[in-house]
Amino acid sequence: MPKISNKGQQMPESPIRKLVPYAEGAKKRGTKVYHLNIGQPDIKTPEVALEAVKNFDIKVLEYSHSAGFESYRTKLSNYYKSHGLPVNTEDIIITTGGSEALLFALGSTLDQGDEVIIPEPFYANYNGFATASGVTVVPVMSGIETGFALPPIEAFEKLITPKTKAILICNPGNPTGYLYSKEEIEKLAEIVKKHDLFLIADEVYREFAYDGLKHYSVLNIPGLEQHAIMIDSVSKRYSMCGARIGCVVSKNKEFMATAMKFAQARLSPPTYAQVASEAALDTPQSYFDEVITEYKDRRDTLVEEMNKIEGVTIATPKGAFYCIAKLPVKNADDFAQWLLEEYNFNGETVMVAPAAGFYSTPGVGLDEVRIAYVLKKEDLIKSVQILKEALKVYPNN
Known part of the structure; x- marks a missing residue:
């Protein structure tokens, strides 16, 4: 057998x-x-997204550009800018869900046997994505007694080896619901700059912050442009889990060119779901x-x-x-x-x-x-x- x-x-x-x-x-x-x-x-799901699909009149269900519709990426760029993030159209690749964006990020930044440090507990599929990519997860423990706050930077420093290529966080966190503060994100920024690592931030829950707290993105940090990679998705923001549309965002041109090769290998993200996702950006506040x-x-x-x-x-x-x-x-x-x-x-x-x-x-x-x-x-x-x-x-x- x-x-x-x-x-x-x-x-x-x-x-x-x-x-x-x-x-x-x-x-x-x-x-x-x-x-x-x-x-x-x-x-x-926002009605504007569902109506867009119902009214999408086409004769051929074609491939889209491997990076996704330019109109969608441009509109998404404007959305990010309205939230204080300096993201241009060329900084975005549309993916088949946030899951594919994470696979593109890991595949573009880590080789077989390389290590990624992740505060745990973390989104369970990070283990699966790492296994699929031949990457070793190195956990740094956070605890329920602190509400799963960022572990001390010293704990990260102890884990960094020549094989360490990235730190991956989820902000706000799945499964913990923890929202990293500006100070915590800045601490991570300092350590990835010091050790020349990538900082991959899964920010698919960025809209969901409570008690007057503000979400602080890795893309908000000046000087981190070559290190920061953001993962995003429409699944939770618009209650569109079945659309399977996400994106990977970075100012690092070499990383984006590499991720684009992965995007070309899978041809294109789904057309109808992009139509719905682009329309969803018109959802009122x-x-x-x-x-x-x-x-x-x-x-x-x-x-x-x-x-x-x-x-x-x-x-x-x-x-x-x-x-x-x-x-x-x-x-x-x-x-x-x-x-x-x-x-x-x-x-x-x-x-x-x-x-x-x-x-x-x-x-x-x-x-x-x-x-x-x-x-x-x-x-x-x-x-x-x-x-x-x-x-x-x-x-x-």
């Missing part, structure tokens, strides 16, 4: 999606499942104001309810729509599976994402889960009630 590649065998399962068969089984048994496991917003207000309300509700459960520790997120909760269980993977396979409370249960998959350090995060507060308040309250009751009877505490 032919042998599967070592790389394929090493590809990690998604902690977000690996429990799907158990959720499907629960639903077939008639159990209602509240999905707290995945960042799929229930917010409506009122849409975002309402969305931010809604998510902040959901966050406050979730944190308040979770804090009522004995033995639970939760870090209050400052952005995005995720948080990490430490539960009074030995193994959150087993607990999450048990919730779907064996438990229900009045015919209902919840699906969470075990947090160990958001770390690359073995044995860390075993008692933690990631919760996405993408459900309406009433459902969040029900979900936390189910968790509370489940923890009372879970047999493996």
Whole structure:
């Protein structure tokens, strides 16, 4: 029998999606499942984006330019400039989701065996992207006791080797919801300049900042033009996860020319999704104001309810729509599976994402889960009630 590649065998399962068969089984048994496991917003996609697709009158569904529609990139450039980011049309390559943008970034900056430092816990697919690219993830630990703030710069310095080529952050963070301060971003800027590294910032949740806090981009830092690479996406901003449109942005011309070769190899991003994404840029500010207000309300509700459960520790997120909760269980993977396979409370249960998959350090995060507060308040309250009751009877505490 032919042998599967070592790389394929090493590809990690998604902690977000690996429990799907158990959720499907629960639903077939008639159990209602509240999905707290995945960042799929229930917010409506802007009507202007949907109408653009409906009204797109073409005779041939052609390839687009490998970098994406010029009209879209120009409009996106104006969007960034309106948010204080000095981004020109030529600084943008449209990608098939933020995922492809990350693959382009890793493929253009790191060789086989090179190292990228990432504060953990981090978006689980960074492990998969690194494996696919032949890159080694070097984690630097952040903790729930600090709300997952940036680890001390000394911790980064200790990890830098001749193979280190980049630092990767998610800001605001998935799975933590932590929003890096201007001072923290400036500290990272200093270290990448000192050691001549790339600073790759996944900023797909940049619109989601709470409590009067402001998102500070790596592109806001003067003198970092040759180091900074920004990853962005329409998925969360416009509740358009299925569009699979993102972009990679940088002022570094050599990097962009290299990323363009990857873009040419996959031909072009999807046409209809670009039409929707370009139109989405006309979404009024009122849409975002309402969305931010809604998510902040959901966050406050979730944190308040979770804090009522004995033995639970939760870090209050400052952005995005995720948080990490430490539960009074030995193994959150087993607990999450048990919730779907064996438990229900009045015919209902919840699906969470075990947090160990958001770390690359073995044995860390075993008692933690990631919760996405993408459900309406009433459902969040029900979900936390189910968790509370489940923890009372879970047999493996």
